[in-house]
Amino acid sequence: MKAPVLETGRLVLRAAEPRDIDASAAMWGSDEVTRFIGGKPRSRQDAWFGLLRGIGLWEMKGFGYWVVTDKATGAYLGEAGFADFERGLPRDLIWGPEAGWAFGPQAWGKGFATEAVRAIHDWLDGTEFTSSCCVIEPDNSGSRRVAEKLGYTHTGETLLGGVTVYTYRRGA
Numbered sequence: 658m659k660a661p662v663l664e665t666g667r668l669v670l671r672a673a674e675p676r677d678i679d680a681s682a683a684m685w686g687s688d689e690v691t692r693f694i695g696g697k698p699r700s701r702q703d704a705w706f707g708l709l710r711g712i713g714l715w716e717m718k719g720f721g722y723w724v725v726t727d728k729a730t731g732a733y734l735g736e737a738g739f740a741d742f743e744r745g746l747p748r749d750l751i752w753g754p755e756a757g758w759a760f761g762p763q764a765w766g767k768g769f770a771t772e773a774v775r776a777i778h779d780w781l782d783g784t785e786f787t788s789s790c791c792v793i794e795p796d797n798s799g800s801r802r803v804a805e806k807l808g809y810t811h812t813g814e815t816l817l818g819g820v821t822v823y824t825y826r827r828g829a
Contacts, residue, residue: 658715658716658719659672659712659715660672660673660711660712660715660721660722660723660738661780663723663776663777663779663780664728664776665728665772665773665775665776666728666772667727667728667729667769667772668725668726668727668728668734668769668772668773668776669725669726669727669728669731670723670724670725670726670737670773670776670777671723671724671726672712672715672723672724673708673709673711673712673722673723673724673736674724677708677724677733678701678704678705678708680732680733680761681704681705681707681708681724681733681736682700682701682704682705683761684704684733684735684736684759684760684761685698685699685703685704685707685759686698686699686700686701686704687761687762689762690759690760690761690762693793693794693796693797693800694759694794695818696820707722707736708722708724708736710722710740711723711736711738711740714738714739714740714741718740718741718754719784720738720739720740720754720781720784720786721738721739721740722736722737722738722739722740722757723736723737723738723773723777724736725737725760725764725769725773733761734760734761734763734764734769734773735758735759735760735761735764735769735770735773736758736759736760737756737757737758737759737770737773737774737777738756738757738758738777739754739755739756739757739777739781739789740754740755740757741754741755742755744817744818745817746792746815746817747815750790750792750812750813750815750824751790752788752789752790752826752828752829753786753787753788753789753790753828754781754786754789754790755789755790755791755792756774756777756778756789756790756791756804756827757791758770758773758774758800758803760773765799770799770800770803771803771806771807774803774807775806775807778807778808778827786828787828787829788826788827788828788829789826789827789828790824790825790826790827791804791809791824791825791827792815792817792822792823792824792825793822793823793825794820794821794822794823795814795821795822795823801823804825804827807827808827808828809825809826809827810825810826810827811823811824811825812824812825812826
């Protein structure tokens with residue numbers, strides 16, 4: 658299965674393509690972006706593996722990640738989607754696909770994250786999945802606001818890679 662194309666008023670969400678690696682590597686290599694997502698910039702290879710993982714999830718799980726682009730210009734803005742990262746979170750905290758999103762600083766403060774994440778949840782609502790979860794570092798107020806706008810409820814906290822994260826649930 659390939660990621661379906663989703664469109665909003667300002668965005669196109671589509672499957673990752675080889676041409677996305679430069680923009681993805683620049684985003685994931687940014688201290689600003691990774692401050693609350695792993696805490697350190699990622700290599701170009703890590704960005705490439707992330708794009709491949711997002712594509713592979715579609716085949717294995719029936720969900721995955723989209724590249725988010727500006728509808729008017731085609732510019733890469735970030736990535737958003739759902740995953741099963743198999744990263745050791747307690748199973749009682751996993752209520753379905755784990756939502757995630759990351760956007761480059763040029764996209765911050767413009768509502769793109771909320772718009773894209775709303776679109777992926779609208780898509781998820783049309784599938785067999787009745788709930789989803791996400792984990793967000795406590796100081797990442799922007800992502801916490803996005804999650805809350807989209808109906809996520811704060812359910813607690815846990816350690817992920819030695820870092821405290823808040824856990825959120827949406828749906829059944």
